[in-house]
């Protein structure tokens with residue numbers, strides 16, 4: 001019988017199978033950041049051992065950094081301390097650090113792919129659940145806890161049990177105004193926030209194939225929101241041409257052999273999955289979440305669902321009370337206080353270009369605060385080079401400096417209690433963007449539509465308007 | 475790590491489902507560089523009125539003096555969301571030795587096991603059975619036998635745990651000791667053409 005993409009990579013990395021237990025899995029790349037690494041470094045010190053393969057670890061500061069005035073010392077004392085500890089630890093262990101001020105700095109899941117560190121066929125881990133993002137390149141990439149960070153430091157290996165395998169296919173063509181963020185929010189609304197727990201998920205189908213690398217990353221990024229151990233997409237020409245020429249990509253004579261290996265990375269026709277889902281791209285509309293987990297999503301013009309049965313009722317009531325919404329009502333026209341375009345889900349150049357294209361000549365609505373936080377210094381620099389910063393400035397949007405920012409509100413970028421934020425990030429948990437903050441997850445376009453209208457809007461109504469005016473002047 | 479064998483204790487019920495790690499320990503408390511002291515911020519925003527730890531929310535189970543014990547019993551899909559191990563540290567630091575639920579998120583399950591907090595997965599029916607018990611009911615979790623029981627009703631159920639992890643917990647071993655013993659094999663693996 002044939003093999004799945006996951007199995008091909010997995011088998012290549014098993015150092016040893018422990019009878020009745022997990023496998024010792026070799027890790028090719030390890031990313032670290034300031035929040036989940038300090039205790040792992042301390043653990044090594046206590047054991048008196050060094051990092052085993054420091055060259056395979058890359059560090060950045062992202063979770064806790066300010067997004068304004070990054071050239072100044074970090075004001076918040078504990079945040080500054082975490083970033084300083086990261087510097088000391090990396091220097092002591094010989095780990096490359098792209099910290100504040102470095103031209104490669106940015107959100108860990110944005111910089112890995114952008115620098116060509118993330119490559120097909122690899123095993124990639126980070127003390128961060130959205131490590132699943134890197135699976136878009138056809139790698140096994142998953143988030144780990146701090147004890148596991150310490151294991152990778154100590155041995156470049158992890159003890160892992162093989163997950164079950166799931167394939168989610170999306171076939172057909174996406175409609176106008178619908179993007180990869182809508183695909184993943186749609187899948188989540190269909191299979192729930194625990195729908196893929198225990199599974200490694202491969203995304204396939206013609207709609208997925210047609211996506212750019214950046215759009216594929218958005219989907220794999222949120223595979224963890226379905227509970228998946230990892231999400232992955234088989235590499236193809238889109239993948240190869242994205243990687244070619246990047247900083248740490250195989251160059252010169254190393255390129256062809258690498259490419260030959262990567263081309264073998266796909267699920268064989270007769271490979272078996274434990275579970276399969278198929279969706280039609282045509283059924284997907286611009287999505288938005290109304291509740292407090294990412295599975296609570298609806299088409300933006302649909303009513304909030306009415307719970308079915310008592311168990312669902314309790315969960316719904318708690319979420320609705322937190323969000324200040326009612327079952328059965330429409331979100332269209334609801335007032336928005338903040339718009340956050342950023343996070344490892346949607347802060348890449350493509351996202352910023354799309355938003356800039358849409359807001360060109362428009363202005364943000366009064367009473368809405370709009371933060372655009374690029375995923376990396378490179379994204380920021382390129383956006384400025386293309387004049388995107390000017391478009392945002394004219395629209396009244398704030399273009400800030402790279403970091404996780406309001407995605408998790410560890411720095412100053414918090415949404416105040418009770419306020420509504422349309423956010424391109426990945427989690428709408430209670431308090432995620434600040435204590436009491438109310439998050440509605442959506443695509444960059446839907447977020448931009450809320451920014452210019454000040455209310456929840458079906459972005460398609462604005463896109464048609466644009467075409468009509470264009471025609472009127474033609 | 476301390477060995478885990480039998481946990482016999484009353485329990486704290488938290489019937490909510492999809493309890494994510496942002497609720498177990500909100501992001502603003504992740505700024506520490508050590509593993510200690512997270513217990514006081516466990517379920518912080520559910521436990522206290524906004525940002526003020528002098529005003530406990532009366533309805534929250536951890537604030538209810540009737541409940542106590544080393545076992546937290548929670549609704550399904552416990553520990554979803556962020557990979558922060560701080561969630562497991564907070565539970566352990568608060569004094570919980572086991573969590574009982576009908577479903578766990580993967581990363582949380584690993585993090586808990588790596589910190590000697592036993593994630594016991596039971597059927598939905600058994601979970602409801604536990605929630606139906608009064609505040610002074612004891613539960614007994616026997617890791618060796620892989621069973622959880624309610625002595626007061628005589629009901630019991632067995633649970634799954636991977637045999638490697640079970641050995642580690644029973645003996646208080648951790649994975650790093652094992653991995654360090656593997657280093658020669660890892661080096662040999664690295665030298666293979668791949």
Ligand code: SF4
Nearest residue numbers: 130343344404407408
């Ligand atoms: S942007 Fe948000 S989800 Fe992504 S790594 Fe940072 S905190 Fe995590």
